[in-house]
Amino acid sequence: MTREAQHNRRIAVATLLVCLVLALLCVWYPLYVIRPFRAQGARELAAALVVMRFREAVTLLCCVAALAALVFYWRAQPRKWRRACATAGVAFVCVLAALARVNIYELMFHPDDRPAFGAAANIKLDPAEKVIAIKIGGAARAYPIRNISYHHVINDVLDKVAIVATY
Amino acid sequence: MWGRDIAGLRLTFHLAGINNQNFLMRDDQTGTYWQQISGQAVSGPLRGSQLPFVHSDELNFGTWRAEEPRGTVLQDVAPYVAEYAPKDWDVQMGRARTVIDFHEHGLKGRDVMLGIQAFGVSRAFPYDQVIREKLVEDHVGAEPVLLVVGGDGQSVRAFRNRIAGVKGPSDFYRLPASPASAAAALLMDAATGSAWNFQGCAITGKAAGTCLEPVQILKDYWFDWRNFNPSTTVYEK
Secondary structure (H helix, E strand, O other): OOHHHHHHHHHHHHHHHHHHHHHHHHHHHHHHHOOOOOOOOHHHHHHHHHHHHHHHHHHHHHHHHHHHHHHHHHHHOOOHHHHHHHHHHHHHHHHHHHHOOOOHHHHHOOOOOOOOEEEOOOOOOOOOOEEEEEEEOOEEEEEEHHHHHHHOEEEEEEOOEEEEEEO | OEEOEEOOEEOOEEEEEEEOOEEEEEEOOOOOEEEOOOOEEEEOOOOOOEOOEOOOEEEEHHHHHHHOOOOEEEOOOHHHHHHOOOOOHHHHHHHOOOOOOOOOOOOOOOOEEEEEEEOOEEEEEEHHHHHHHOEEEEEEOOEEEEEEEOOOOOOEEEEEOOOOOOOOOOOEEEOOOOOOOOOOOOEEEOOOOOEEOOOOEEEEOOOOOOEOOEEOOEEEEHHHHHHHOOOOEEOOO
């Protein structure tokens, strides 16, 4: 093996490891901090939200860099099992990049992206059911809490006013 | 309940996380994260911004429908109905564990409070106590307010205790009988001798045709209210 090939191999391995660690952090850290039954500290939450804001771009870059590193590595590394390990590492980075694009909170609580509404007179709901009620102009609307506490967020427009009903 | 138009943008929100059991939402347009309870941007390009407030009430459906027979209601999403909370969700939630606690005023984390954030201060009223008293005359900061329990015995609204043309707060009295209809009289005030309904509007007497200004109530668990309103005072009698 030439010195140049050895050098390329080392750079490729280092790049791959950095990408792997970075992508892993991008997925794991927000999951670790923002768990439902765990207290969130102000600083760690702020850090997790910053990670969440940028992780799609960061993991995409990791993917591209890891793939480039893999190409260099294949050229510099003749052993098949090491090549296989490097390929598995890159595949893992790509999986992490895909996971970074998944909103797990909306997997748990499916969004209602197209809310539909019925006339109060026709809706069959127990009179004791709790609702969040609003009135804008002459328009009145109610959001049953059993419904909205599952979807959590309803993007709506009432009397031309854009609102978000939350619970 | 918040408005979605801010900084020249119409935002669309999605559930995006949780902060000590109060959820975070993210808007599609800027990627900013917003706190549900406060409507404040906590991270992202619009950090520090505040969503416009939209008044809402938490009521029993029967009470609301009697007031607004021509209103509309959010419909269930059929594939997820089985995942919605059970009918006794409030009882079950009352037993759920909290991740933070504030051992103050003899309150437990899951005690239900009626929180008012207005007039520069925060004040919380124990829900059970308000239900028992049926009419609470109090102050939030320097502002006199009324908390009124509806005829269903569960819904609560708050109003500024200021009647048009009357100097200072008025003494209100609860009428003994529960109202037969949404528009029926619930209260009477000493200053004008007017009868008032649950919507805060005078239906007879000198003040007839006028309404009290509504004050937003947030029905919330003590731990959550206290976490986001650290300087809150608590109504105790």
